[in-house]
Amino acid sequence: MSVPAHPVPARLLDATQCPTPHVSSMEQYKEMHEESVKNPVGFWRKMAKSNLDWISPFSDETVTQGSFSEGDIAWFPQGTLNVAYNCIDRHAAKDPNSVAMIFEADEPGNHEKITYGTLLREVCRFANVLKKHGVRKGDTVAIYMPMVPEAAYAMLACARIGAVHSVVFAGFSADALRDRMVDAQCKILITADQGLRGGKVVHLKKIADEALAQSPSVERVILFQRTGDEKVPFNATRDVWWHEECITQRPYCPCEPMNAEDPLFMLYTSGSTGKPKGVVHTTAGYLLGAYTSTKYIFDLHPGDIYGCMADVGWITGHSYIVYGPLANGVTTVLFESTPTYPDASRFWQVVDTHKLTQLYTAPTAIRALRRLGDAFVEKHSLESLRVLGSVGEPINPEAWDWYNTVVGRGRCAVVDTYWQTETGSIIVTPLPGCTPTKPGAATLPFFGVDLAILDANTGKEVPYDGSEEITGVLALRQTIPSIARTVYGDHNRYLDTYMRPYKGFYFTGDGAARDTDGYYWIKGRVDDVINVSGHRMSTAEIESALITHPACAESAAVGIADDLTGQAVVCFCTLKSHHADEASVAAALRFQVRTQIGPFAAPKAIVIVNDLPKTRSGKIMRRILRKAAGGEVTLEDIEDDDAIRAKLGDISTLADPSIVKHIVEKVKKAG
Numbered sequence: 001m002s003v004p005a006h007p008v009p010a011r012l013l014d015a016t017q018c019p020t021p022h023v024s025s026m027e028q029y030k031e032m033h034e035e036s037v038k039n040p041v042g043f044w045r046k047m048a049k050s051n052l053d054w055i056s057p058f059s060d061e062t063v064t065q066g067s068f069s070e071g072d073i074a075w076f077p078q079g080t081l082n083v084a085y086n087c088i089d090r091h092a093a094k095d096p097n098s099v100a101m102i103f104e105a106d107e108p109g110n111h112e113k114i115t116y117g118t119l120l121r122e123v124c125r126f127a128n129v130l131k132k133h134g135v136r137k138g139d140t141v142a143i144y145m146p147m148v149p150e151a152a153y154a155m156l157a158c159a160r161i162g163a164v165h166s167v168v169f170a171g172f173s174a175d176a177l178r179d180r181m182v183d184a185q186c187k188i189l190i191t192a193d194q195g196l197r198g199g200k201v202v203h204l205k206k207i208a209d210e211a212l213a214q215s216p217s218v219e220r221v222i223l224f225q226r227t228g229d230e231k232v233p234f235n236a237t238r239d240v241w242w243h244e245e246c247i248t249q250r251p252y253c254p255c256e257p258m259n260a261e262d263p264l265f266m267l268y269t270s271g272s273t274g275k276p277k278g279v280v281h282t283t284a285g286y287l288l289g290a291y292t293s294t295k296y297i298f299d300l301h302p303g304d305i306y307g308c309m310a311d312v313g314w315i316t317g318h319s320y321i322v323y324g325p326l327a328n329g330v331t332t333v334l335f336e337s338t339p340t341y342p343d344a345s346r347f348w349q350v351v352d353t354h355k356l357t358q359l360y361t362a363p364t365a366i367r368a369l370r371r372l373g374d375a376f377v378e379k380h381s382l383e384s385l386r387v388l389g390s391v392g393e394p395i396n397p398e399a400w401d402w403y404n405t406v407v408g409r410g411r412c413a414v415v416d417t418y419w420q421t422e423t424g425s426i427i428v429t430p431l432p433g434c435t436p437t438k439p440g441a442a443t444l445p446f447f448g449v450d451l452a453i454l455d456a457n458t459g460k461e462v463p464y465d466g467s468e469e470i471t472g473v474l475a476l477r478q479t480i481p482s483i484a485r486t487v488y489g490d491h492n493r494y495l496d497t498y499m500r501p502y503k504g505f506y507f508t509g510d511g512a513a514r515d516t517d518g519y520y521w522i523k524g525r526v527d528d529v530i531n532v533s534g535h536r537m538s539t540a541e542i543e544s545a546l547i548t549h550p551a552c553a554e555s556a557a558v559g560i561a562d563d564l565t566g567q568a569v570v571c572f573c574t575l576k577s578h579h580a581d582e583a584s585v586a587a588a589l590r591f592q593v594r595t596q597i598g599p600f601a602a603p604k605a606i607v608i609v610n611d612l613p614k615t616r617s618g619k620i621m622r623r624i625l626r627k628a629a630g631g632e633v634t635l636e637d638i639e640d641d642d643a644i645r646a647k648l649g650d651i652s653t654l655a656d657p658s659i660v661k662h663i664v665e666k667v668k669k670a671g
């Protein structure tokens, strides 16, 4: 795996062409990283003092406390500050006319620049609207919005008054929105009449109304008008219009002093078991993680125009569209559309129109664009770009090479950034000005990050001396400021999921290798989480959606490799009674997953089977399903015991070994 490394492009280190990178040599990286893990207190104290504005300072004696083993982590617990102040006011005070956000609307040619001065006024107005409707510090607010500036205003307005936001991705279904609002006991829902994406209308209010019918905690709905469609339902006793409310409000609202450890937001994410968890991030540590990582990993400099193409409904949108770039005072792009609307040159048009200096997107988008051909990219200059980022899933070397040569033209740094909702900010990544890169490797730990590779069977660290590559599960040895503090309403689940699997460590759920150069290669999830185009879903979630369909008796969902989306979902279902028309039952089951979770979760295939492969003790042997779904076992193999053993491993514990043949036949039929 020790493939030749790509050096840092010379242009990035040439002061006549590019600003001098914050970290411009491996010696500097190593020195800073070593200090950050040997003396985290000193390192983060300095970072927090010099980069964040505090209302009252934290104590030098209690920079950090708590541990993974106790799950009682806190950073800067004596300090108070406000995130909105750090992201807006301090920049608006210096230069109210500098651009905070560029909104690139769905229809090409439609864009809007929002200065820090305007951002301050808009956020303040909306903060006052929230207060008027009874939102107070500590209350939870649901945000179900399209990718418009108002989505960011809503998040920042919550931060300003100390309300805890829970952004729900606008691709989630009514059921998923309801579950999240009920779990978080949200008082208010902020949504829009409709969303626009890739020329298509998303009926947000209609979906929200369905969810609201079963979400008793929500007292008020604030409705942003995106399309103005008159047929959009409006409930006059519960709903109010965003624009009508804002116009009556004063464009200043004082910032609530927040304790460093007060919650800033929660964000639901899938784990290996049960329903999605509301991962809770707190004020100072999260902000510091978002600030520092954005600054160093995208090598931000004054005047930069930084574009992260994610959605604010995901953690990437929180940290790298809203909080990280704004805390740094640069210009951040809000992109409402898709990479292929109206055609596959959309990203490149955006880059050239706004002169983006950084572009951050996901492997699934890179692979899709690569398939559509180089011509779309080649006709654009892309000269302004310095850093190209990738996030969400492992990037295959072919896609990496294409990103580097066709998009980056060998003149940009490619940063494959590994992290999770729970870590709050990037934890493994190259730095643009210093790290030689290898396609497919997330390379080295970010500051403060102390990684360990553990043996999944023994729970012990795999020894590493650089003489040979090691593999295992990836864990953190010490806490970082931006790590999640709890799961909303269920701290025990937080401990069970992250802290108890390997005592003393934080468990990521990902497998990883470390090569002889010390580089980390992320291998994907080792638990029952499926990652489709960077969207995390648990097999348990999909299975419980299937089981609620009256025809379905039992189900098992597995992830298989997919060229475009990284992984795809394949479901195996048994039916309560025989159906002659299996295809239409399969279609109904597929629809069931779409409506209960969201369109992005729709299985690639539903295979109706007579039984699932179970051990005598009743456990489903998922590896058989995974291999059958991935086409790794053929009907010829079935006749050959050696071939079966080689491909499926030991199947002697199966209650009914003949089931394997049946499953392989059914997969073949399902195509």
Ligand code: 6R9
Binding pocket: 269, 314, 315, 316, 390, 391, 392, 393, 394, 395, 416, 417, 418, 419, 420, 421, 422, 442, 508, 509, 510, 522, 523, 524, 525, 531, 534, 535, 536
């Ligand atoms: C930021 C985000 C987290 C999971 C994570 C891992 C996968 C993310 C990756 C990557 C390989 C990368 N993942 N970035 N795998 N290389 N650069 O995606 O958060 O939605 O919580 O997903 O995504 O499996 O555990 P989240």
